[in-house]
Amino acid sequence: MLLVPGAGAVVGLAVFLAVMAVVIARPRGLNEAWPAAGGVAAFLLLGLLNAGDIVGVGRETAGVLLFLAGMMVVSGAAEQAGVFAWAASFTARVSGSGPRLLVNVFLLGALVTALLSLDVTVIILTPVIYATVVALRIDPLPYLYACTFVANTGSLIFPMSNLTNLLVVNRLNFPFWRFAGAMAFPNLAAVAANIVVFLWLFRDRLPGRLSPPGARETGGGPAPTPFLRAAAGVLALVLCALFVAGLADRPLWPVAIGGAVALLVVTRAAGTPVAQTMFRAVSWPLFVFVWGMAAIVRGVEHAGLTQELARVLLGRPHGALESLALTTGVAALGANLFNNIPMTLVMLSVLAAAAPGRVFGLAAAALIGANIGPALTTAGSLATIIWLSLVRRQGLEVPALEYLRVAVITVPLVLAAALAALALEGGLR
C-alpha cells in the first residue's frame, strides 16, 4: 500500500469519480474503454490494486465477456439476415390500430430484450421499428419511446437480458432458473405498468387505425430468403440451447460462442464476409470497459469505500420492504448519476456483506433500480445533458420538458410496480 491509512478512501473515490466523469463526458468522442483502462492503471499505481486482482477480475468476468461476444455476433448476423425487420413488419401487419401497435411493439421489445438483451433492443430493434412506423406514415414518437423504455423495463427477467444481470448471476452464483423465476413477476409488472402509462401518456398521438380502408401499405417486410430462414432457425436453436444450459446449471458462454460460429457459417454461405459481420456486430471496447470497471470497483472495495455504503444499506435493522426500497432507490440513483454497470458492480460489492438469506432479495431489488432506473436518464442526468448539448450543436433543439414529462411520470410508477411485485412474491425473505 503506497498510501497512508485513510488517504486510500479519499484518493480512491477521487479516481473513481474522475473515471466516471470522463466515461460520461467522452471528450472528443473518447471511447469508454480508455478512462476505464486509465483508472485501472491509477489504482495499480496507488497500490489499491495488484496484479493478482487484475488476473482475478479477468477470470471472474471472462465467462460474461465471452457470452457477450457470442451473443453480439448472433444478434448481428440475425440483423443482417433480416430477422428483426421481419419481426417488426409482422408486428405492424397484425396491429389494426395505433394503441394495438404500441402494445405489440412493447411485447416485441420485451421479447427481444428478455432473450437477447437490452442492447439489441436499443441498437438493432429501435431503428427497425422506426423504419416500419415511418413507412406506415404515422407519428413515430410513441413507438420509439416504447422501444427505448421497454429495453430497460423488460430487462429484469433472464441473466442474458441485461449485462447487469449477468454480472450479478456470475458473481453471486445464482442458478439461471432461480433467478428467472424470481424476476419474472417483477419484469411482467414493470412492462405492464409501462404499457398502461404509455397508452395514457400518448393517447392523443396514437391513430385510430393504421391505414386508410382498402389501402393497407404496411409492406411485407423482407422476403423470406433462405438466409433469413436459416438465420432464424439457428437463432431459435441457440435460444433453446441457452435455456437448456441454464436448466442444467451449465455456463452459457459456450452456447453463445457455438451459436455465433454457426451463424457466421450461415452468413458466409449467404455471401457476407465473416470479418465484416464480426466488425459490425461486436463492440470490442465494451470488453475493456467491463473488465476495467470491475477492476476499479475492486480497488474501490480495497479503499474501503463500499463498506460505507454497506453500512447505510445493511447496517441498520430496516423493515423488509423498506430495505428493498432503499436498495432499489440507491441503485437507481447511482445508475442515473454514473452508469448502471459500475453501479451494479458497486452494489455487488456492498451485498457481499449481507446475510446469506437476504442477498437474493436485495440483489433483485438492486437490479430493479439499476435496470429500470436508467430510463430516467432521458430526464436530465449528466450523460443526457451532454448528449443534448451535442445534438444541439448539430442544429437540433430538444424540449427538455417533454423528456421530463415522459420519464418522470413513467419511471417511478414502473419502479414501484416492479418493487411491489418483488415484495409480493416473497422477495422479502
Added chain:
Amino acid sequence: MRRVLVAVSGLLFREFLDRVLGQLSWSNAELDLLHIVDARPLREFGLAAGNLPGRAGQASERLRRMGSLGAEAGQKMLSEAEVIAGHRLPAGTPINRRQRTGVPEHEIVAAAYETGATLIVLGAAEDPAGPPPPDRHGRPRPEPPHHEGPPRFPRRHLSPTVRFVVDHAPCDVLLLYAGKLRTAT
C-alpha cells in the same frame, strides 16, 4: 397574394390534401407544402443508444441512417402532394416544397413566420362524426345506441401539434379532417 401553408403528414395525407384543395379558393394564392422530420424520436434513440457503453459508434451510424430515412419518406410525401396539387390547382399557382427537421409544432409556426403565411392548414386524422372504425377483421362496427337525455356529441382529442399551432400561429389556422365526412354538406 395569400400564402397557404399546408403541413403534410400522416397516413391520410392524400385525403386531407384532397379536402384542402377542394375547400379553399386558390385564385391569387400560393401553396407552401411543408413536411417536418420529427427530431424527437431520433434524439430519443440517440440518448438511449449513446448512453450504452461502447455503443456510441454504432449509435451515431444508425442515427444518421434513421434521419435519412425520415427525410426520404417526407420527400416522397411532398412529391406526391406536389403532383396532386399540380393537377388540382389553377394553372400558374405557385407550389413550393419545404422540409424542416425539429419538433413539428415548433417548425410549423416557424415556417409560417418564415414564409409570411396568411393561413396554416392542419389535418386531423379522423372525422369525429364519422362512423366508428372497422374492427380488426375489417368488418364495420354497429352504430352506437341512442342515449336519452342531453345530446352526446362525438368528441375528438386534438393532437398536441394542433393545439400548439392554434395557440402560437401568427395567422389564421384551419383544421380539416381527412377522409369522407358523413355529415359534410
